[in-house]
Amino acid sequence: MITRIHAITMPRWGMTMTEGQVVKWLVEVGDTVAPGQEILEIETEKIANVLESSAAGVLRKKLIAEQATAGVGSLLGVAADHEVSDGEIEEFIAGFQVRHTAAGAVEAEAPAARTVTVPGGHINVMTLGEGSSIPAVPAVLIHGFGGDLNSWLFTQAELAGGRVVHALDLPAHGGSSMPSAPMSLESLAITVRQALESLGTVRAHFVAHSLGGVIALLLARDTPALVASLSLISPAGLGSEINGQYIEEFLSAQRRPQMSKSLSALFADPSLVRREMVDDVLRFMRGDGVPAALRSLAGDAFPGGRQRLVLREVIASAAAPVQIIWGEEDAIIPSTHSKDLAARAAVRLLPNVGHMAHLEKAGLVNEWLAQAMMAADSSEKR
Amino acid sequence: MAKKTFRQALNEALHLEMRRDDNVIVIGEDITGGKGASGEEDAWGGAFGVTKGLLKEFGADRVLDTPITESAFVGAAAGAAMTGLRPVVELMFVDFLGVCFDQIFNQAAKFRYMFGGKAVTPLVLRASFGAGSGSASQHSQSLYPLFAHIPGLKVVIPSNAYDAKGLLIQAIRDNDPVVFLENKIMYDDVGEVPDGSYTIPFGEANFLREGGDVTVIALGRMVQRANEAAANLARQGIECTVLDPRTLSPLDADSILASVEETGRAVIVDESYPRCGAAADIASLIAEQAFGALKAPILKVTPPHCPVPYAPELENAFLPSVARVEAAVKQAFEFRR
Numbered sequence: 001m002i003t004r005i006h007a008i009t010m011p012r013w014g015m016t017m018t019e020g021q022v023v024k025w026l027v028e029v030g031d032t033v034a035p036g037q038e039i040l041e042i043e044t045e046k047i048a049n050v051l052e053s054s055a056a057g058v059l060r061k062k063l064i065a066e067q068a069t070a071g072v073g074s075l076l077g078v079a080a081d082h083e084v085s086d087g088e089i090e091e092f093i094a095g096f097q098v099r100h101t102a103a104g105a106v107e108a109e110a111p112a113a114r115t116v117t118v119p120g121g122h123i124n125v126m127t128l129g130e131g132s133s134i135p136a137v138p139a140v141l142i143h144g145f146g147g148d149l150n151s152w153l154f155t156q157a158e159l160a161g162g163r164v165v166h167a168l169d170l171p172a173h174g175g176s177s178m179p180s181a182p183m184s185l186e187s188l189a190i191t192v193r194q195a196l197e198s199l200g201t202v203r204a205h206f207v208a209h210s211l212g213g214v215i216a217l218l219l220a221r222d223t224p225a226l227v228a229s230l231s232l233i234s235p236a237g238l239g240s241e242i243n244g245q246y247i248e249e250f251l252s253a254q255r256r257p258q259m260s261k262s263l264s265a266l267f268a269d270p271s272l273v274r275r276e277m278v279d280d281v282l283r284f285m286r287g288d289g290v291p292a293a294l295r296s297l298a299g300d301a302f303p304g305g306r307q308r309l310v311l312r313e314v315i316a317s318a319a320a321p322v323q324i325i326w327g328e329e330d331a332i333i334p335s336t337h338s339k340d341l342a343a344r345a346a347v348r349l350l351p352n353v354g355h356m357a358h359l360e361k362a363g364l365v366n367e368w369l370a371q372a373m374m375a376a377d378s379s380e381k382r
Numbered sequence: 383m384a385k386k387t388f389r390q391a392l393n394e395a396l397h398l399e400m401r402r403d404d405n406v407i408v409i410g411e412d413i414t415g416g417k418g419a420s421g422e423e424d425a426w427g428g429a430f431g432v433t434k435g436l437l438k439e440f441g442a443d444r445v446l447d448t449p450i451t452e453s454a455f456v457g458a459a460a461g462a463a464m465t466g467l468r469p470v471v472e473l474m475f476v477d478f479l480g481v482c483f484d485q486i487f488n489q490a491a492k493f494r495y496m497f498g499g500k501a502v503t504p505l506v507l508r509a510s511f512g513a514g515s516g517s518a519s520q521h522s523q524s525l526y527p528l529f530a531h532i533p534g535l536k537v538v539i540p541s542n543a544y545d546a547k548g549l550l551i552q553a554i555r556d557n558d559p560v561v562f563l564e565n566k567i568m569y570d571d572v573g574e575v576p577d578g579s580y581t582i583p584f585g586e587a588n589f590l591r592e593g594g595d596v597t598v599i600a601l602g603r604m605v606q607r608a609n610e611a612a613a614n615l616a617r618q619g620i621e622c623t624v625l626d627p628r629t630l631s632p633l634d635a636d637s638i639l640a641s642v643e644e645t646g647r648a649v650i651v652d653e654s655y656p657r658c659g660a661a662a663d664i665a666s667l668i669a670e671q672a673f674g675a676l677k678a679p680i681l682k683v684t685p686p687h688c689p690v691p692y693a694p695e696l697e698n699a700f701l702p703s704v705a706r707v708e709a710a711v712k713q714a715f716e717f718r719r
Contacts, residue, residue, distance in 0.1 A: 175383075254583065255583070255586055256586065256637075275589055275592060279588075279589075283580070286548065286580045286581050286582065286583075287576070287578055287579070287580045288578060288579035288580060288581075
């Protein structure tokens with residue numbers, strides 16, 4: 001489906017966001033915008049970020065002034081080709097406002113996470129895109145070590161247009177319960193599978209980051225029928241090197257300055273680490289039993305500062321299409337692990353990006369993720 | 383995450399710690415309801431409802447309702463702490479601690495030091511503080527500087543529900559006497575509070591916002607007012623860092639100094655009396671250790687040096703207002719650009 005007119009709307013970055021403030025327009029009316037191009041600086045209570053264009057076209061109209069605040073989902077601007085007439089643009093805007101107002105009450109309500117029961121505990125899940133009319137294969141997002149589903153704040157809503165997207169918290173992470181037994185990579189893969197069974201998901205596109213990557217590889221190896229496609233961002237499981245010093249610093253950071261220093265290693269541009277992000281991670285790490293559980297998981301996954309599982313052969317043997325996305329400046333897991341993989345894997349390297357491509361270059365990464373899923377969907381139909 | 387009141391957050395912390403450790407006991411007046419009156423058991427849960435439900439779950443052996451004798455039960459709790467229990471004492475109003483200063487200042491605070499570290503005193507003294515409820519001079523003071531003055535005591539002043547729970551759990555697990563003060567106006571304040579146990583270390587300030595122009599340091603309920611003033615000032619182009627030390631002793635001097643080194647301006651907002659008070663102490667720290675960075679005098683926004691008035695108009699005027707905070711920040715900002 002080709003839409004000639006594209007709505008630029010206030011994104012929802014994270015569960016608690018209800019509105020955002022436009023700090024600055026980075027493009028002018030009449031400028032051509034390309035997918036991934038930075039078009040707006042937006043600030044929320046939690047985070048400041050640039051909104052990248054998801055569409056190609058010409059910025060035809062700005063509907064919000066700098067410094068003004070708008071609710072999530074509100075129309076901020078319109079992009080379209082030159083051939084589209086001003087009248088059509090106005091009609092689109094009027095139609096959008098009507099649709100937005102009608103859906104307003106639902107739209108404004110922040111999506112809430114829920115828990116699903118798995119043997120020995122519960123898993124926290126946030127689901128977006130439910131009620132979509134197109135019966136597409138759902139997507140499952142798996143975060144990395146010490147993270148949680150909020151690390152998909154720039155990703156999940158973008159992927160949820162036209163498909164159900166579940167973001168999970170791994171055991172001992174985010175809102176999921178502590179595991180009853182010590183965790184291993186294999187036990188995490190089993191728990192993810194059990195959580196998906198509880199959700200009634202029999203087949204899904206897996207988008208996984210870092211430690212989540214090796215879990216997705218285990219699922220692709222052991223339960224291939226579950227995996228429609230694999231998109232791995234800076235994944236573990238493709239080589240033995242890992243920054244053991246980072247893991248140790250992260251686990252032993254008790255106070256804000258140490259945690260801030262530790263987290264800055266994740267990003268090519270350390271200024272992206274905002275105090276709120278540090279506070280959120282510290283809050284998580286101060287939960288009873290959390291540091292011990294994570295230390296035990298690190299001991300299983302990265303004993304002696306090396307990755308225990310290297311599953312490069314899964315890339316070659318998996319039935320599902322594979323995409324690997326990696327920041328060239330990744331200081332946690334070297335992007336060289338993406339070299340010499342089976343040719344069937346699409347490898348996308350990002351210059352000036354660190355370990356967090358989905359946060360550092362969200363627009364482009366989202367585009368790649370959406371494309372890979374759509375391609376896998378259509379090849380399945382054939 | 384679930385929204386809970388400040389009161390619920392404290393109540394959860396007590397429940398969780400009493401479940402985790404059988405040595406945790408609570409002691410205080412009316413904490414189980416009306417002792418001795420039939421049908422009144424656990425009727426209210428202390429003067430402010432914080433201990434509600436504890437009696438039912440943990441029984442009268444661990445939830446001890448006392449007569450009105452602070453000197454006796456604080457002394458008993460200090461002794462119990464030395465012998466291995468972890469008592470949490472509720473004292474209704476911080477104003478009443480005067481009758482048990484010897485037990486606190488000269489006994490509990492000194493044990494670790496005088497027994498060469500062989501005795502520890504894991505004691506928590508909880509009390510309400512603060513003006514604004516029309517409770518008059520004897521029930522409205524903010525006396526935490528008295529306790530911060532004494533070596534051996536830790537002094538905690540939570541400013542929101544999330545911090546209240548994590549700091550109280552930390553206080554109960556701490557091996558030293560902790561004076562834990564709750565602003566009585568804030569018991570119904572709502573915030574996001576996780577269900578599980580978590581701790582917040584003492585001596586770590588919380589940053590509510592960051593700005594490069596002026597550092598505003600505030601404690602307890604004044605944190606909200608400082609933050610509101612900062613939001614108003616941001617619309618006028620003055621960007622503040624708002625910093626809540628969370629504990630007055632130990633004090634996160636590093637965060638305060640680092641921020642003032644950046645902004646060169648400091649405004650301290652505090653509800654305790656101005657003379658020898660919390661604001662004066664923090665001001666002296668900045669003057670001594672960040673003098674070279676200062677572009678303006680350190681300003682204090684505090685009540686006047688007088689008892690808390692009862693008349694609502696006067697009580698209102700007594701407390702630092704958002705407008706006074708804004709005026710002080712502007713004064714500091716405009717002193718020298």
